[in-house]
Amino acid sequence: MSQPSTYGDLSHLLPTNWKKTVSSWLDEDTPSFDYGGFVVGETDQVAILYGKAPGVLAGVPFFDEVFRQVDCRVEWFLKEGEFFSPGENGRKEVAKVHGHARNLLLGERPALNMLARASGIATRARRLRELKDKHNWKGVIAGTRKTTPGFRIVEKYAMLVGGVDTHRVDLSSMIMLKDNHVWATGSITNAVRAARSTGGFALKIEVECRTEAEADEAIEAGADIIMLDNFDGNGLISTAKKLKDRYAGKRMFLIEGSGGLTEENVSSYFGEGVDVLSFGSLSQSVPHIDFSLKVQPRQK
Template sequence: MALQHGNPADLLPVHWKSQITAWFAEDTPSFDYGGFVVGDSPRTATLYGKSPGILAGVPFFDEVFAQAGCIVQWHLKEGEFVDPGPSGKLAVATVSGPVRKLLLGERVALNTLSRCSGIATKSHATDVLIRKAGYTGILAGTRKTTPGFRLVEKYGMIIGGVDGHRHDLSSMTMLKDNHIWARGSITEAVRAAKTIGGFPLKVEVEVDSEKDADEAIEAGADIVMLDNFSGEGLKIAASSIKQRWAGKKQFLLECSGGLTSDNIKAYVNNDIDIISTSSIHQGVPHVDFSLKIDH
């Protein structure tokens, strides 16, 4: 799997490398005792892929070793499939530098690459699943990401070929049940959101009934999320809402709530424009990588 246009690393903001520095500070807060044992002699190490999956997280892996004073040479490209084959391992990259620095960066780099690749792999597999079931809309992740690790997780979704949805609270105004209850009504909440966010920010409203969906659409919501509907209930509601508002208002319908690869096909419905799920990035299996000093 690969993005069709451009270099995925160009997506990353200017400040992202400081996160790598913070990871090093967490992992080695004082002395590197093991590094003292092995010393600074120049060595090479091979990165092996040991389970099948999509390679994702190359920029993070590169930066870990760049900050450690090492050089990475890749044998696969970002987004390509790792297939260990009968041998159980595939040489994915070669890392060279002082041996203590190779080991200093090893675990930080592997943890990041394994997690990011796991998300890309699960994202791609789920996308393939719903396409086979006939879905033509958008599959998206959610904001249920790990604090401090969001950039990596959202990046993995994109490499896996799915939409990252909103990346943070500033990306879009999503009005959930707590917002509605606190403000007093859907109409009042949407009006306030439109006033403060202006034309650049879309407003999405989470609803659990057709009645609330109608109120959100009437108030000017750009996206209406039908939350925690059953598969059949979703199809009935989505069709009814789209027919009722045809030619009157422009909006997108999204569904979410408890969707997994085991049940998602039941929700495939092309009256729904966006299917969002946290199952493509929460609790997903990692792709297994190891780094071995060449000897």
């Protein structure tokens, strides 16, 4: 797996409230007394963060913030977005954490849980990005809003570290009209009209379509993005081409494919006319990357 492109410091993207999210993890894990911390006390210690499975490192700002809030300091040996392998001994030194023994253990589990999931998402994202590049497909690989409640900011951040698009981050980012919206309003046309009346010119409107006829209606209604849902690869490419040809010079829109996409079959969806492929699996059913944090034995 190749090394990442240079994306810069992605922590600058994070909203002003992200540190409160980190605080909530610590609050959840220690709601009253820290009994284990009483045992180990306040001695100065060093703990080593080991990566125990191959993957892409993601979640560095969140890991740093966990330990900052418990008065510890992190020293990294790898950069965020870097791929690592545990090697022959089964573990790779990724970082050192310096602080009081009690504080190291306060931050340990919230930090590791976050890092394991974020790195798992970034690893899958990197593989998908490399498949796209290998096949010279010019479209966009994206995640979806199928994220973990309370953890979305980390999961979307990890997609960016892995080199893919976040799609819409929340309900306020873009107007996506799915089957339930259409059924509730009576037609695709009615749903798009209502969406445009409130979203105005600033928000794009995407419509989920199950057939070419539904796509035609969405395009005629003024949708910006047509999601062809649960098409196979040949069907998606064929329908995308027909729609683009039919409305050439008349309407501007993007074609998105979604539903049933996997790492194994994605290459069959890479085709001219397909602009976006979105994956719920970027944030669902993702294998975590195994990390451990080991306090070093005290010298006698």
